[in-house]
Amino acid sequence: MKKIFVLSFISVGYFLNAQNLxxxxxxxxxxxxxxxxxxxxxxxMGGISTAFISDFTSNFNFAxxxxxxxxxxxxxxxxATNENNYFKTDYNNTKSTKHSTYLSNISIAFPLSPKxxxxxxxxxxxxxxxxIIHTDELKDENGVVYATRANRFKGSGTLNTAQIALGYELTEKFAVGLRANYYFGNLYDLNELAQSNAELINGYETKNNVRNFNFTLGASYQNLNTSTDKKLTIGATTTFGNTSNMTSExxxxxxxxxxxxxxIQSGSESIIEQKTxxxxxxxxxxxxxxxxxxxENKWFLSLQGDYKKGESITYFxxxxxxxxxxxxxxxxxxxxxxxxxxSYFSRVVYRxxxxxxxxxxKIAGQNINKFGVSAGVLLPFKNSSITRMSGLELGLEVGKRGTLKNDLINQNYINFRVGFNFADKWFRKRLYE
Structure with a gap:
């Protein structure tokens, strides 16, 4: 059974790598x-994870x-995730929608020892x-249209991450963890400019090959008051140590x-500039x-702040x-x-x-911000218990990104998620037959 599962894990990984999101x-x-x-x-739960220690024995925290x-x-x-995006811009009062469904996570976790x-x-x-295709008309000094110009932007590719995480309990209250992250994939961007009065198209393409390692270090503290079952949790993480780079052509x-x-017609391409x-x-x-x-085993509420340092990238x-x-x-x-x-619904975990x-x-003087609300449930299987919480997980996220100012794009989205968590004492030697 172990060999069959490992083979399935790798096969699903190849499928995930080939997805178009x-x-x-x-x-x-x-x-x-x-x-x-x-x-x-x-x-x-809105993205909270840094100070979230599951009360149940079946959930592993990778974040x-x-x-x-x-x-x-x-x-x-x-x-798996189903994304539904609705775009709008005041430029020509344009509206568009985009939908996709893809495998969003596969993981296996297990204890190596009690700690x-x-x-x-x-x-x-x-x-x-x-x-994205943007068209406009070119006019002479008399206002007469002499050509139509089209600017086309196209991008594709996926960057994936494979991770291995270890957590160690130092004391009943303190724990530390380390996660190694490997990022890999290829990203492609193309900008083409064409005019109706010209035969040739001017294209500027970028190909990015990514192979990168970094590490996430985590720590947590939890104090449980055994007389009231109330608990306080504090957590922190930092991600650092890029060991490679992105090669762009x-x-x-x-x-x-x-x-x-x-x-492209064979023999028609003339290279103006090429570099790496x-x-x-x-x-x-x-x-x-x-x-x-x-x-304990009743409710939990957390507040979290995340920070990401800015960077300088090369774009076209x-x-x-x-x-x-x-x-x-x-x-x-x-x-x-x-x-x-x-009551079955009394045993459901509501998130x-x-x-x-x-x-x-920051584009055209406008910050491209994002906000949203989310909800979800863990529907336990019939044979689940408080110490063996397996079940069907459902999630919903509704949000907004961007702005209509300066002819930019406003994005509204509704994302649905569904998954299974199978938890048991698998892959362990039995003491008695």
């Missing part, structure tokens, strides 16, 4: 639209690997999947397409701090600065009464959250 036109800049952390548990003191079972998670826990995860980190050329309209560059600050310093309070051969960004999240969960076997993100993009 929907995203925003703002994915044009940098490494694209960041998806991580895309787990149902985290997103359903802060120090938060796994209660994890005791082998857990296998498979999750040491380990997890393996694979999921999309960011993606580009956009195509740029090509500025003129050409025309063949009869199919999709392939490297960027070492692909994934800049990140830090997170969270605090939470709750009642020109330098483009991304700002420092931050995110404020609040969320938690509620379990009515797991011992009430007369809720909200967030505001000051984005790293």
């Amino acid at each position: 929907s995203n925003s036109p703002y994915a044009t800049y940098g490494i694209g639209d960041v998806k991580y952390d895309n787990t149902i548990e985290t997103t359903s 802060n690997p120090a938060n796994n003191a209660n994890f005791e079972l082998t857990s296998i998670k498979l999750e 040491l826990k380990m997890g393996l995860s694979y999921q999309p980190y960011s993606s580009k999947s956009y195509e 740029y090509k500025n050329s003129t050409y025309f397409y063949d009869a199919t309209g999709t392939t 560059a490297s960027s070492k600050n692909l994934l800049p310093l990140q830090a997170s701090l969270g605090v939470g309070y709750g009642e 051969g020109k330098s483009f600065d991304l700002q420092d960004s931050y995110r404020i999240s609040a969320g938690g969960w509620y379990l009515p009464n797991y011992n009430n076997f007369r 809720y959250g909200a967030f505001y993100e000051k984005g790293s993009l």
